[in-house]
Amino acid sequence: MSRVALLVAAFVLTALRGAAQASTADALAQAQRLYEQLEIERALPLLRRVISPGWSFEITTAQRVETFTYLGASLALMGQTDSAVFYFRRAIEQDPFAELDPRRFTPAQIRLFAAAGQRTFAVGVRPVRPVRLDPRTEHLTFAIVTSHSALVQVELRPPAPLEPIELFAGASEGAREIPWDGLVVAARLAPPGRYELAVVARSRVLQRADTAQIYFDLRHQVEDLEDTLPDPRAGDLLPETRSPSTAAVDLLKGLAVAGGVVLAGALASDELNGTEASLVAAAAGTATVTGLVAFLRGRRQRAIPANVTANAARRTQRAAANEAIVRRNAQRMAQTVLLVEPAAGGGR
Amino acid sequence: MTGTARVVFAVAAWLAIGGAGRRGAAQVSATVGAFVAPTEHRVDAGFGLERSFGLTFGTEGTVRVRRWLDADLHLQGGTLSSDDAGVVDRDLAELGAQARVRPVTWLAFTAGATRRTYSSVIARQRWTVLSVGAEMRLLFSGGAIGGILRVAALPVVDVDGLGDADGAFSVAAGMEYRRDRLEAALCYALERYEWPTAGVGGRRVEQLAALTFLLRARVLGG
Secondary structure, rough: HHHHHHHHHHHHHHHHHHHHHHHHHHHHHHHHHHHHHOHHHHHHHHHHHHHHHOOOOOOOOHHHHHHHHHHHHHHHHHHOOOHHHHHHHHHHHOOOOOOOOOOOOOOHHHHHHHHHHHHHOOOOOOOOOOOOEEEOOOEEEEEEEEEEEEEEEEEEEEOOOOEEEEEEEEEEEEEEEEOOOOHHHHHHHHOEEEEEEEEEEEOOOOEEEEEEEEEEEEEEEOOOOOOOOOOOHHHHOOOOOOOHHHHHHOOOHHHHHHHHHHHHHHOOOOOHHHOOHHHHHHHHHHHHHHHHHHHHHHHHOOOOHHHHHHHHHHHHHHHHHHHHHHHHHHHHOOOOEEEEEEEEEEEE | HHHHHHHHHHHHHHHHHHHHHHHHHOOOEEEEEEEEEEEEEEEEEOOOOOEEEEEEEEEEEEEEEEOOOEEEEEEEEEEOOOOOOOOOOOOEEEEEEEEEEEEOOEEEEEEEEEEEEEOOOOOOOEEEEEEEEEEEEEEEOOOOOOEEEEEEEEEEEEEEEEEEEEEEEEEEEEEEEEEEEEEEEEEEEEEEEOOOOOOOOOOEEEEEEEEEEEEEEEEEOO
């Protein structure tokens, strides 16, 4: 039951919000029509109602700026220049990027708008758009604006602990584009994280200063990297020393072969008086001596040089493979592409 | 050469040459070697024991076709002489081929064919022997030394004028020593044959024993 009520409430709220936005937009459209039909007396009350505290519908910043602009333009047509400049200033304060289209407004209105800009000081920076950036060939461009001549400092603040980078410092008036090559201090590729672009401006006309900032998230798009080979585990390498029992086993093997020789000799036919004993003795003696020598050597020398060499070769091979992987990964990292996404907060 | 021996020889030759060639030299290893063997021949054909002894020399080649399959060929010859009165000297000449299948590193099953000739001033006797057996290797720590134990039944022993032998077998045991591409081996081998009805007394017993000193080198592959 409560779930149904929540759904109904959410629907009603959504519908009301849509209606509210539509109402502001409708009012502005109507006021714009009246203005264009030079019915200024009818347009003015409508525009004033939109920006009045009693206006019950939602109004966006862009709609507010548009309202101030049409109010200023309407008052300029009526010869009320001070009031026109007042509303133009309000528009510029709301949006320093605001400007009048020469195709739709008269030169007198544009002059008044410029005068408003000289009497108002505001700085703005345009939010970044989502962009995929190859830092080897492309730049990210930030757009800033001051309402009139000012000393401007633009600083990019990467995530801690990296130091901020000054992208621009100097005199500026109106709109300016500031490129960024995607590098941070020491010409390193900007690491992933949240960045802040902070603009501080001091008016050269008025004793005023203003700031603006935007935030954006930066991610790296890089081809999948290879994992380096892990350190060899216990079973991956050959034993480099013999166990104490190995020598005894070698002795037993030598004696077993000697026993085999003796047994082979014993299988000679009795009817033929057996076999030549010296042949049997030579072979059996050799096997026994070999077993004894292996036993004594195994007791004295535990290391297995062949295995030590083989293991060293495997380690060298692994190190070479890892070096190649690191090299390939570095090449892939060098092809990294930056993904820029606007983040909440800041602007103007 | 009998029909059976020809077939075995042909199969061994195919394995050694044709089969190996198709797989490419990189997968094949080969060794060649030479040997000298103090050899003793004893026979009693109803006239009493005849014993002859001498050095035989030979050469052999082995091709490892796959990790689990070897094929080898050997050629051997020499003169066996005797100090006993009434025993004539004889020349021994032998050509043999063998295939070796190794399911595990320490054990192999063998099948082979041997053509042997004893020649004396009196007569020439031709032998054709087929063998089926097993070979066990006891590798010492480090891998450079190994022991060999071999046993084989000789189900087909065809000898001119004697017919098939009964209950023939061969056994061998010895040591192998390896260093880099060189390998040395010392092996005692005994072959024993019986013909219950062949001799004058109705029974013939014959055996060949040898202590083989072999030196071989790997000429192809790792």
